[in-house]
Amino acid sequence: MGVCCSSEGKLTITYDDIIENSDLSHQFLFHYWNVGQAKSTVASASAAECINPRLHIEANPETEDVFNDAFWDSLDVVISALGNVKARNYINSRFEDYFVNCVKQLTLRFPKDSSFTGHLPFWQPPKHFPKVPLQFSSRDPAHLSFIMSASVLIVETFQIPIPDSFMNPSVLGDAVDNCRMADSKGYVSVNDIMKKLEKFTEKLPPGFRMKLIEFG
Numbered sequence: 233m234g235v236c237c238s239s240e241g242k243l244t245i246t247y248d249d250i251i252e253n254s255d256l257s258h259q260f261l262f263h264y265w266n267v268g269q270a271k272s273t274v275a276s277a278s279a280a281e282c283i284n285p286r287l288h289i290e291a292n293p294e295t296e297d298v299f300n301d302a303f304w305d306s307l308d309v310v311i312s313a314l315g316n317v318k319a320r321n322y323i324n325s326r327f328e329d330y331f332v333n334c335v336k337q338l339t340l341r342f343p344k345d346s347s348f349t350g351h352l353p354f355w356q357p358p359k360h361f362p363k364v365p366l367q368f369s370s371r372d373p374a375h376l377s378f379i380m381s382a383s384v385l386i387v388e389t390f391q392i393p394i395p396d397s398f399m400n401p402s403v404l405g406d407a408v409d410n411c412r413m414a415d416s417k418g419y420v421s422v423n424d425i426m427k428k429l430e431k432f433t434e435k436l437p438p439g440f441r442m443k444l445i446e447f448g
Contacts, residue, residue, distance in 0.1 A: 236287055236289065237287055242288045243287065244303075245291050247271045251267050251269055252267065255271075258426065275291065276290065277291075304329075338362070370405040376404060385445060389442050
């Protein structure tokens with residue numbers, strides 16, 4: 233897709249864990265000769281070699297002493313894929329500190345009606361006054377479009393029929409409003425996840441295969 237492939241782009245990944253034998257059955261980037269190595273280091277090498285050789289990627293299994301204030305200030309995008317509540321809460325707090333608070337400080341220093349010397353508005357294209365904090369709304373077309381697009385990718389991958397009502401923004405918005413996230417009970421082990429997946433696979437029709445989605 234070209235992300236982090238330019239001379240100025242870089243993808244940084246971290247995961248404070250090593251590869252174990254139990255990982256080999258469900259984490260396709262790892263092989264038996266990787267057992268005992270850092271997951272982030274092996275994953276970055278595999279991604280660069282197999283997915284996109286032009287990808288500029290850096291891995292570091294360490295965290296706090298490397299990913300300091302300067303590091304967080306340099307980021308454009310943060311993607312969190314964490315498996316336990318403690319780690320998610322930590323990342324959320326760091327994100328709050330280094331992104332949301334920075335935007336809030338900017339809007340305090342330059343309110344919506346700010347102007348330069350000469351009475352030129354500070355907030356003029358391409359700069360737009362940010363909404364702080366950004367709250368999800370099922371009635372916002374942009375937010376709903378994201379939910380719809382992500383949902384279509386999932387159901388097409390699993391070849392699930394899409395009802396006509398799904399494409400109706402009002403119906404989809406009501407469905408989103410009625411969704412409730414399950415309360416997390418803390419750390420969820422890989423074994424527990426695998427057991428749930430095995431139960432789901434028993435309900436799939438014989439010979440079922442996921443559909444490959446290609447982006448044009």
